[in-house]
Structures are given as structure tokens and as C-alpha cells.
Amino acid sequence: MTNDKFKKNKKKSAVVLLSGGLDSAVTLFYAKSKGFETYSLTFDYGQRHKKEIYLAEKLAKRAASYWQHVKIELPWKGSSLLDEKLKLPTNRKIGKGIPSTYVPARNIIFLSFAASYAESIKADAIFIGANIIDYSGYPDCREDFLKSMQQSIIKGTKRGVENKKVRIYTPLLKKNKQQIVKLAKRLEVPLELTWSCYKGGKKPCGVCDSCRLREQGFNSANVMDPTLC
Amino acid sequence: MTNDKFKKNKKKSAVVLLSGGLDSAVTLFYAKSKGFETYSLTFDYGQRHKKEIYLAEKLAKRAASYWQHVKIELPWKGSSLLDEKLKLPTNRKIGKGIPSTYVPARNIIFLSFAASYAESIKADAIFIGANIIDYSGYPDCREDFLKSMQQSIIKGTKRGVENKKVRIYTPLLKKNKQQIVKLAKRLEVPLELTWSCYKGGKKPCGVCDSCRLREQGFNSANVMDPTLC
Numbered sequence: 115m116t117n118d119k120f121k122k123n124k125k126k127s128a129v130v131l132l133s134g135g136l137d138s139a140v141t142l143f144y145a146k147s148k149g150f151e152t153y154s155l156t157f158d159y160g161q162r163h164k165k166e167i168y169l170a171e172k173l174a175k176r177a178a179s180y181w182q183h184v185k186i187e188l189p190w191k192g193s194s195l196l197d198e199k200l201k202l203p204t205n206r207k208i209g210k211g212i213p214s215t216y217v218p219a220r221n222i223i224f225l226s227f228a229a230s231y232a233e234s235i236k237a238d239a240i241f242i243g244a245n246i247i248d249y250s251g252y253p254d255c256r257e258d259f260l261k262s263m264q265q266s267i268i269k270g271t272k273r274g275v276e277n278k279k280v281r282i283y284t285p286l287l288k289k290n291k292q293q294i295v296k297l298a299k300r301l302e303v304p305l306e307l308t309w310s311c312y313k314g315g316k317k318p319c320g321v322c323d324s325c326r327l328r329e330q331g332f333n334s335a336n337v338m339d340p341t342l343c
Numbered sequence: 344m345t346n347d348k349f350k351k352n353k354k355k356s357a358v359v360l361l362s363g364g365l366d367s368a369v370t371l372f373y374a375k376s377k378g379f380e381t382y383s384l385t386f387d388y389g390q391r392h393k394k395e396i397y398l399a400e401k402l403a404k405r406a407a408s409y410w411q412h413v414k415i416e417l418p419w420k421g422s423s424l425l426d427e428k429l430k431l432p433t434n435r436k437i438g439k440g441i442p443s444t445y446v447p448a449r450n451i452i453f454l455s456f457a458a459s460y461a462e463s464i465k466a467d468a469i470f471i472g473a474n475i476i477d478y479s480g481y482p483d484c485r486e487d488f489l490k491s492m493q494q495s496i497i498k499g500t501k502r503g504v505e506n507k508k509v510r511i512y513t514p515l516l517k518k519n520k521q522q523i524v525k526l527a528k529r530l531e532v533p534l535e536l537t538w539s540c541y542k543g544g545k546k547p548c549g550v551c552d553s554c555r556l557r558e559q560g561f562n563s564a565n566v567m568d569p570t571l572c
Contacts, residue, residue, distance in 0.1 A: 182418060182419070184415075184416050184418065185416055186413075186415050186416070187413050187414055187415070188459060189411060189413065190411070190459065190460050190463040190464065216501060217459075218458070218459040218460075218462035218463050218500065218501070219455055219456075219458040219459035219462055219496070219499060219500055220459070221499060222455040222458055222459070222495060222496065222499045222500070223452070223455040223456060223459060225455075226448055226451040226452040226454075226455040227448075227452060229447070229448040229451055230417060230419065230446075230447040230448035230449070230451070230452060231419050231447075233447035233448055234419040234447045235419065253498070253499055253500055253501055253503065253504045254499035254500070256498070256499075258498050259495065259498040259499040262491065262494045262495040262498050262499075263495045263499065265491045265494075265495075266451065266488065266491040266492045266494075266495045267448070267451065269482070269485070269487050269488040269491045270448060270450060270451045270482055270483035270485075270488040270491070270492065271447065271448055271451070271482055271483070272445060272447070272482055274482065275482045
């Protein structure tokens with residue numbers, strides 16, 4: 115895993131995990147700005163609403179990215195993000211503990227599919243918009259995990275064994291939401307197509323962890339959030 | 344990852360990756376013999392035939408195991424095991440190179456789902472029937488990968504962070520097919536319910552890598568293969 119500056123190279127290709135949220139959208143446009151040919155990968159894993167998926171396709175189109183949509187089952191639930199019987203957390207102290215929205219091993223699953231996709235198209239890189247500053251307490255957003263997962267992918271794939279190592283890039287890992295919003299503006303990310311709220315609906319709920327983090331970011335960056343207009 | 348002898352402990356639970364093939368069936372009965380409450384996990388990932396899945400359910404029932412079936416999409420294909428347009432290898436020198444049946448990152452994906460399932464039911468272990476002696480050249484069956492993947496799962500899950508580490512057990516890792524067949528007999532695995540052939544049909548094809556490995560194992564262990572009767 116690396117956040118090193120890398121040279122523009124038109125021939126490199128990357129799988130980008132694209133949820134349709136702010137962070138993954140910025141990550142996609144960042145990968146593009148670095149000259150990668152991008153292959154966006156979006157999951158329908160039973161999340162409460164499909165708005166993000168709909169927007170992810172639009173974001174990929176705007177970034178001139180290939181778009182691949184994969185449906186997976188997680189029949190064991192156990193997360194308030196998947197199970198409508200469970201209550202979404204609001205007004206929680208963000209950064210303390212692991213919230214009920216945690217989906218067991220989600221990024222392990224997403225990165226394993228990205229590894230498979232990358233292997234099949236001979237991509238050089240995987241981009242993921244994880245970050246550790248504003249992360250909501252999810253263990254699978256931590257640097258230590260991401261470094262380990264890169265090793266697992268190298269060791270468990272044909273390209274890795276053949277010494278053509280796929281690298282996991284995490285350009286947002288150490289950025290806070292303010293920095294991410296500023297980067298989004300610089301990269302001309304179509305912010306109106308990003309959706310962070312854990313719920314669906316016409317407007318963001320404004321009270322879930324994800325809405326509150328987003329609001330803090332836009333306010334501190336002094337940028338208007340177009341999804342609130 | 345470990346193959347250490349462990350004490351019988353009725354309270355321990357394990358997710359067992361169960362394809363319906365010989366190795367995973369033996370692994371399931373092995374886990375059971377060690378006193379684990381077992382949760383078998385079988386994938387429908389677009390393989391050429393569904394016979395294994397049908398038998399996996401029967402095997403789980405015979406082992407008094409819970410059975411969970413998960414359907415996943417791998418839309419990028421690229422393996423002769425998934426793509427009927429590609430030819431299955433026959434009479435290849437087994438152990439040399441990576442064959443066309445290789446499914447990109449398959450065990451990374453399977454183990455990531457197992458990690459998610461284990462996390463949701465608070466299981467202590469994951470069992471996988473990978474082995475390095477007779478393995479068909481798949482990078483994701485190697486010890487080095489499996490060790491790395493255990494670390495990734497520990498680092499990327501809530502239970503790992505809370506120091507309740509899930510362990511990956513690979514009881515067949517260093518066994519050849521002869522030893523696996525002998526172990527199957529000792530554990531009273533219902534061999535008539537296991538299916539190794541890459542193709543479906545009433546009888547195994549007898550010429551694919553998997554059939555040939557199985558035949559060698561049964562012959563050298565001097566055991567009649569009930570699927571051939």
C-alpha cells in the first residue's frame with residue numbers, strides 16, 4: 115500500500131472501489147487525475163437503499179470509467195446498515211468504538227473482489243477511499259489491515275506470484291473530511307452525484323454519522339454541499 | 344494458521360468452507376471430530392455444474408452441521424471452470440504452472456466471506472481444505488498466502504481488534520490424496536456424497552485434473568471410490 119507520488123502513466127490501469135459516496139468518488143477522480151485507466155467496481159450487498167448504486171453508475175460515466183456492478187449476498191446480516199430492524203446510530207461520539215453500522219469484514223470482501231477483477235483484467239492497482247482520520251471506528255479501514263490485505267492479495271493471486279504485484283492505493287487514508295472536500299473541488303468531482311447518508315430518500319437525513327461527518331467537512335472547507343440545495 | 348493438535352472443546356464453533364468436493368468434506372468431518380460446532384458455507388459462484396452444491400447440502404446434513412449457501416457473481420469470468428467457452432484441461436502435468444481452471448482470487452473471496460460469517464456468529468475458527476501437495480498450481484492454496492490471510496482477517500475484523508482472534512485451520516495442507524482418502528475412511532465421511540469432477544453429469548469424466556488426482560488417491564489408498572460404482 116502506498117500514498118507515494120507516482121508519475122502519470124497512461125498505460126496503467128486500476129480497479130476503483132466506488133460506492134457512490136463522497137470518499138470513493140474523490141478516489142475515482144484522483145486515480146483518473148494520475149493517468150490511470152479506471153475500472154469502477156460497485157457492490158449491491160443489501161444496503162438499505164440503492165441510491166448510492168444509481169449515483170455510482172453516473173459518477174463512473176462522468177469520470178469516463180468502466181463500471182462493473184456486482185451483487186453479493188450477506189445473509190448473516192448483523193449490521194444496522196443491512197438490517198432495517200436495527201436502529202441507525204445518531205448523535206454518537208464519532209471515532210469512539212465500533213458502531214452498529216459496521217458490516218462484518220466488508221472491506222475484506224470488497225478488496226477480495228477487487229483483487230479478482232484486477233487479476234482478470236491485468237490491472238496494476240486497486241484504489242480504495244478508506245481513511246483513518248474520520249473513519250467511523252471500522253477495523254477494516256485501518257492502515258495496518260490495508261497493508262496486510264495487500265500482502266494477502268499479492269501472495270494469493272497469479273499476478274502476485276509472477277511478480278506483477280497489484281498495489282492498493284489509499285489516497286484519502288490520512289485526510290480529514292475538510293481536506294477531502296477541498297480535494298474534491300480541485301479535482302472537479304461532481305459533488306451533486308455523491309451520496310453519504312446511510313438512509314435513502316430525496317434529501318440526506320442530517321443526523322446519521324455519515325451525514326454529520328460530511329456536513330463538518332463541507333462547513334470547514336467553506337464549500338456548499340449541492341445535495342442539500 | 345495452525346495444524347497444531349487442539350483439545351476437544353464442545354463450546355468452540357467454526358465456519359467450514361464446504362464445496363462438496365472430497366477435500367472440503369473431509370475437512371468438515373475433521374472439524375466435527377475435534378468437537379467444533381460447525382457452520383458450513385457453500386458458494387454458488389457460477390461454476391459449470393451445481394452437483395457439488397446439491398451434495399454439499401447433503402454432506403452438511405450428514406455431519407449435523409448448519410449449512411449456509413451464498414450466491415456470488417464473478418462477472419469477469421477468465422477461468423475455464425466458469426466459462427463454458429473455454430476448454431477444461433486434461434492430461435496436463437499436474438503441479439506444473441497455473442491451469443486454466445484457476446478462478447482469480449477465489450480463496451481470497453471465499454475466506455473473506457468466511458471471515459464475515461465467523462464475525463457475525465462469533466465463531467472461533469475457519470476451516471479450509473486447501474492442500475499444497477496435490478494442489479493444482481493455485482496460488483491461493485499456498486501456506487504463505489493462508490498465513491497472510493489469517494493476519495488480514497484478524498486485523499480487519501471487530502473480533503480481531505478485540506483480541507478474540509479467529510484462526511484458519513488447514514488440516515489437509517500437507518497431506519497427499521492418499522492420506523486424505525485414508526483420513527476420510529477413518530472419519531467415516533460419506534464418500535458417495537463427494538464430487539470432485541470439474542464437470543457435472545451422472546459419472547465423473549475421469550480425465551480432468553481433479554478426477555485424476557482423486558483416482559490416484561483412491562487407488563494408492565486401496566479404497567474403492569463409490570462415485571464410480
